[in-house]
Amino acid sequence: MGVKKSYAEEAYESFRRALGWPAVLLGILISVGLWVLDPAAEVSVKYLVPIGVVAFILVVSSIDLSVRTFRMSAAGLPSVLAGLSPPANIESAAGILLLSATNELSHDALVSIYRKENDFEVLFGVGHVLTVQEDGKVQILVTDVERQHADEAKKIGQNDAGFLRNLIVKTAIPRSRLSADS
Numbered sequence: 001m002g003v004k005k006s007y008a009e010e011a012y013e014s015f016r017r018a019l020g021w022p023a024v025l026l027g028i029l030i031s032v033g034l035w036v037l038d039p040a041a042e043v044s045v046k047y048l049v050p051i052g053v054v055a056f057i058l059v060v061s062s063i064d065l066s067v068r069t070f071r072m073s074a075a076g077l078p079s080v081l082a083g084l085s086p087p088a089n090i091e092s093a094a095g096i097l098l099l100s101a102t103n104e105l106s107h108d109a110l111v112s113i114y115r116k117e118n119d120f121e122v123l124f125g126v127g128h129v130l131t132v133q134e135d136g137k138v139q140i141l142v143t144d145v146e147r148q149h150a151d152e153a154k155k156i157g158q159n160d161a162g163f164l165r166n167l168i169v170k171t172a173i174p175r176s177r178l179s180a181d182s
Contacts, residue, residue: 085157095156101136
């Protein structure tokens with residue numbers, strides 16, 4: 001996923017992608033069309049072909065951009081990939097979580113961590129973004145764990161895959177935690 005691109009960069013990428021297989025298809029269609037076209041027809045090919053090519057490229061670019069934009073907007077919450085023990089110089093931290101690449105989090109953003117229990121998502125703790133790696137993956141420092149989950153917090157440092165799979169990181173913190181810190 002990586003760094004978020006501007007709309008102009010996404011549009012340029014779609015335009016560049018549209019010049020691949022669609023350009024080949026357009027070339028074939030023009031060749032067949034000119035072969036079938038009656039030479040005595042009143043349509044001036046010198047206007048028809050350039051207008052058709054430009055229109056075709058714009059339509060394909062727009063479709064590609066729409067599909068890519070939809071896929072980016074439909075991306076869900078990042079998944080937890082791994083866990084690590086907290087740095088020794090941070091005593092209150094429970095661990096570090098590595099999340100899949102996302103554009104939803106930036107450096108030092110506050111997050112809440114939930115644990116799936118049956119059909120419920122129960123607050124596990126809160127933390128903040130340590131860093132966004134070059135590959136787009138995000139490191140979260142878990143700074144505060146709910147009292148009832150204190151024993152389970154050790155599983156983050158042990159990189160317990162079964163436990164980590166049940167964690168959900170959200171891009172906001174509960175209102176009760178925000179007012180408790182103020």
